[in-house]
Amino acid sequence: DAGVTQSPTHLIKTRGQQVTLRCSPKSGHDTVSWYQQALGQGPQFIFQYYEEEERQRGNFPDRFSGHQFPNYSSELNVNALLLGDSALYLCASSPGAGVGGELFFGEGSRLTVL
Amino acid sequence: AQKITQTQPGMFVQEKEAVTLDCTYDTSDPSYGLFWYKQPSSGEMIFLIYQGSYDQQNATEGRYSLNFQKARKSANLVISASQLGDSAMYFCAMREGGVTDKLIFGTGTRLQVFP
Numbered sequence: 406d407a408g409v410t411q412s413p414t415h416l417i418k419t420r421g422q423q424v425t426l427r428c429s430p431k432s433g434h435d436t437v438s439w440y441q442q443a444l445g446q447g448p449q450f451i452f453q454y455y456e457e458e459e460r461q462r463g464n465f466p467d468r469f470s471g472h473q474f475p476n477y478s479s480e481l482n483v484n485a486l487l488l489g490d491s492a493l494y495l496c497a498s499s500p501g502a503g504v505g506g507e508l509f510f511g512e513g514s515r516l517t518v519l
Numbered sequence: 520a521q522k523i524t525q526t527q528p529g530m531f532v533q534e535k536e537a538v539t540l541d542c543t544y545d546t547s548d549p550s551y552g553l554f555w556y557k558q559p560s561s562g563e564m565i566f567l568i569y570q571g572s573y574d575q576q577n578a579t580e581g582r583y584s585l586n587f588q589k590a591r592k593s594a595n596l597v598i599s600a601s602q603l604g605d606s607a608m609y610f611c612a613m614r615e616g617g618v619t620d621k622l623i624f625g626t627g628t629r630l631q632v633f634p
Contacts (some may be wrong), residue, residue: 436619447610447624448564449521461619493562502618506552506569513562 407432409498409511416487417517418486434508434509435517437479439471440495440512448495455502456477483516491518521546523613525625531633532601539586540596540628542611550616553594555585558608558627567609570594601632 410429418424430437436455440448449498450463454473473479477498483490500507522545523532532538544553555567570578570585578585586595598605608629 415570436620438622440622447612447626448622448625450621461621463621495564495618497564498624499620502620503614503616506566506571508554508556508569508620508622509566509612510556510564512562515562 409434409496409509411494411496411511413514414512415515417519419519420486420488421483422486422518423482424486425484425518426494426496426516428481428496428498428511430496431509434500435477436499436502437473437477438497438499439479439481440510441465441498442493442495444457444492446498446502451481453502459483460502468506486496486518488518491516521548521551521613521623523611523623525611525626525628527628529624529629529631532598532620532630533602534632534634535600537597537599538601538630539597540609540625540630542594542596542625544592544594544613546592546613546615548615552614553585553587554612554614554622555583555594556610556612557605558610560607562631564610568596597615598630603632603634606630606632 438453439451442448452462457473496511551572553570557565584597611625
């Protein structure tokens with residue numbers, strides 16, 4: 406049983422470009438959340454999706470947007486990249502938001518902005 | 520406002536010994552969940568253990584146990600019989616009640632296990 410899978414694992418972009426990161430939740434999970442983890446810090450919540458809608462959002466600008474597909478997979482899009490967007494982006498999935506402790510993360514996508 | 524505090528930036532433990540990683544939290548919500556994750560240098564956030572605020576007993580998962588002291592608002596992770604592979608960053612996180620998977624993370628503790 407595959408867990409949470411993310412792609413790509415590493416990527417390099419330049420300032421001003423746009424990036425799309427992808428996440429497939431664990432089988433049986435319908436809720437996906439995205440986190441940004443800067444070097445040396447704990448992850449910060451970006452937003453959460455279920456039923457193909459953004460349900461909750463953290464303190465991130467509109468340059469960060471997302472999407473959830475009918476098969477529950479999700480994308481994170483970041484426009485007009487800044488140097489400060491360099492981070493590890495983690496996707497987490499659960500069988501239902503706020504339900505119990507089954508909240509698992511993927512291996513992350515490491516974004517470097519030059 | 521909800522907050523997680525991990526006061527130990529780094530910890531050392533000898534192989535086969537037990538170690539306790541500290542975590543305190545602050546919330547006004549009576550319903551919440553507490554998580555511990557392990558993050559090796561590869562970056563993956565590996566789930567270790569979960570404790571719900573209404574759970575009567577401390578959570579245990581193999582060598583991991585959570586020392587939950589509700590009145591003190593602490594949720595310390597105890598790793599028994601440490602192994603070299605336990606060397607990693609450890610994060611404590613909290614999720615408040617409601618229909619949310621928003622976790623608030625602490626700053627983490629780097630654990631190093633030596634032979």
